[in-house]
Amino acid sequence: MKELEGKVAVVTGAAAGIGLAMAERFANEGMKVVLADRDVGGVQEAANRIVDGGATAHAIAVDVTIPGEVEAFADEVFRDFGNVHLLCNNAGVLGRVQSSWQQPVENWRWVFDVNVLGVAHGQHYFLPRMIEAGEQGYVLNTGSIAGLLSGPFFAPYNASKHAVVAMTECLHHELRATGSRIEVGVLCPGWVHTGLADLEAKMPDSLKMVNAKVEASRQATERDDSVRKMVAESIGPDKIAEIVVDAIKEGRFYILPHPERKEDVRNRMETILEERIPTFGAPPAK
Ligand SMILES: NC(=O)c1ccc[n+]([C@@H]2O[C@H](COP(=O)([O-])OP(=O)(O)OC[C@H]3O[C@@H](n4cnc5c(N)ncnc54)[C@H](O)[C@@H]3O)[C@@H](O)[C@H]2O)c1
Numbered sequence: 001m002k003e004l005e006g007k008v009a010v011v012t013g014a015a016a017g018i019g020l021a022m023a024e025r026f027a028n029e030g031m032k033v034v035l036a037d038r039d040v041g042g043v044q045e046a047a048n049r050i051v052d053g054g055a056t057a058h059a060i061a062v063d064v065t066i067p068g069e070v071e072a073f074a075d076e077v078f079r080d081f082g083n084v085h086l087l088c089n090n091a092g093v094l095g096r097v098q099s100s101w102q103q104p105v106e107n108w109r110w111v112f113d114v115n116v117l118g119v120a121h122g123q124h125y126f127l128p129r130m131i132e133a134g135e136q137g138y139v140l141n142t143g144s145i146a147g148l149l150s151g152p153f154f155a156p157y158n159a160s161k162h163a164v165v166a167m168t169e170c171l172h173h174e175l176r177a178t179g180s181r182i183e184v185g186v187l188c189p190g191w192v193h194t195g196l197a198d199l200e201a202k203m204p205d206s207l208k209m210v211n212a213k214v215e216a217s218r219q220a221t222e223r224d225d226s227v228r229k230m231v232a233e234s235i236g237p238d239k240i241a242e243i244v245v246d247a248i249k250e251g252r253f254y255i256l257p258h259p260e261r262k263e264d265v266r267n268r269m270e271t272i273l274e275e276r277i278p279t280f281g282a283p284p285a286k
Contacts, residue, residue: 001085001138001183002249005030008081012064012122013091015042017194018142018187021237022088025245027055034077034084036062037091064091064118067125074125083133086248089122090142090187092160093203094196096211097223100155106210108156110203115160119167130182131175137182138248141168145190145258148265151280153223161188172253183251187244190258191234197227 001007009026013019014035023033027050035050037043040061047059058080062073077084095111096103119141130137146154147161168186175182195201203211240257247255256262264281271278 001136001251004086004245004248006032007085008032008034008077008083009086009088010034010036010077010084010126011088011090012036012062012118013142015039015046017196018189018192018237018240019088019090020046021241022090022244023057024050025238025241026086027053027057029245030055031086032056032058032081034058034060034081036060036064036073038063064089064121065113067121070121071125074129077126078129083135084126084130085135085137086140087122087126087130087137088140088142089119090140091118092142092144092196094199094227095154095156096199096220097153097227098214098220099153102214102220103156104207104210104214106207110207111156111160112163115157116163116167119164123167123171127182131178131180135181139168139171139182139184140244140248140255141171141184141186143168143186143188145188145256145261145265147186148188149261149268149280150278168253185247185253185255187240187247187255187257189240189256190261191230192240192257193231193234193236197224197231199224 004026009031011019011023011033014023015037023035023046027033033050035043035047035057043061044059047057050057060073060076062069064070091114093111093114095107123139127139141164143164144161146158147165150158165186168184172184175184243257244255267279
C-alpha cells in the first residue's frame, strides 16, 4: 500500500510502546488514526497528543480478549470512518519469565487470550468489512522474533508468537486465493525499549493473585531483572514504526527490524531440516 495519506489506520495496544509509536508515525504520514487499548486513560491521552499535533485521532477503550468489545469497536470505527485501510493487531503481553512447568495455567490462558485470540478477534471483526469495501488495505499483525525462535523460559509467549506468525501466513494465502486487495505483514522484532516487561502493570488483578502464590526462585527473579535490563537497553519503538511504514509501502510480508537475529533464525531452520537437536542463539552443532 504505497499511499497512506488520508487513509484510516487502526492500532490496538496503542496507549504505549510500539503501538503508540506506530499510531504517531501513521499520523505523521497523514493518516487518520484510531487508537485502541485496555488502558483507557493512556489511550485517550495518546490520541489527544496526536490531535494537538494537528492530525485526526480517535481513542477507543477495548480489551482485545473480549469478542463483544472488539465487535463494538469495529462497528464504531466503520460507522465513524467509513472504512479501515490499515489494521494493526498489535496488543500483546509477555507473561512471566518462568520454566514451562512452573507457569500457572492461568498465565498460559492470559498470554494466549491477548496475543493469539486478540489477533483473531481483530481479523474476524474488521476484515470482512475491509474486504467488502474493495479498497487497497493492509493487515499488520505484531508477532516477534520469538515467533521464529524458541528460547527458554518464555514458553507461553514464544508459542503465542509462533501462532501469530502462522495465522498471518495463513491469512496471506487466503487473501491471495480469494483475489482480495488486502496485503498482510507480520512484524517480528527482537527486544524493543517499551513497557512490555513491566509485568505488574500489565497483569489483570485476578492473575496477580495467582502469581503471588507462586514463590519466585532467586533464578526466576534474576531472569526477570535481566529481561527488564535487555528491554531497557534496546532500540526505541520509533525506529520500529519507521521500519513498519517502509515495509507497508514496499508490501513486505516478514518485517524483521533486528537483522542481527536473522542468523539465529537460519540456524533454527537448519536444525529442523537436518533433524538435529534445537539450538538457540548459536550455530547448530555439527
Ligand atoms: N518490546 C519488545 O521487546 C517486543 C519485541 C517483540 C514483539 N513485541 C510485541 O509488540 C507488541 C506491543 O508491545 P510493546 O512492546 O509495545 O509493549 P507495551 O506493554 O509497551 O504496550 C502494549 C500495549 O498493549 C496493551 N494491552 C495489553 N493487553 C491488552 C488487551 N487485552 N487489550 C487491549 N490492549 C492491551 C497495553 O495496555 C499496552 O498499552 C506486543 O504484541 C509485543 O508482544 C514487543
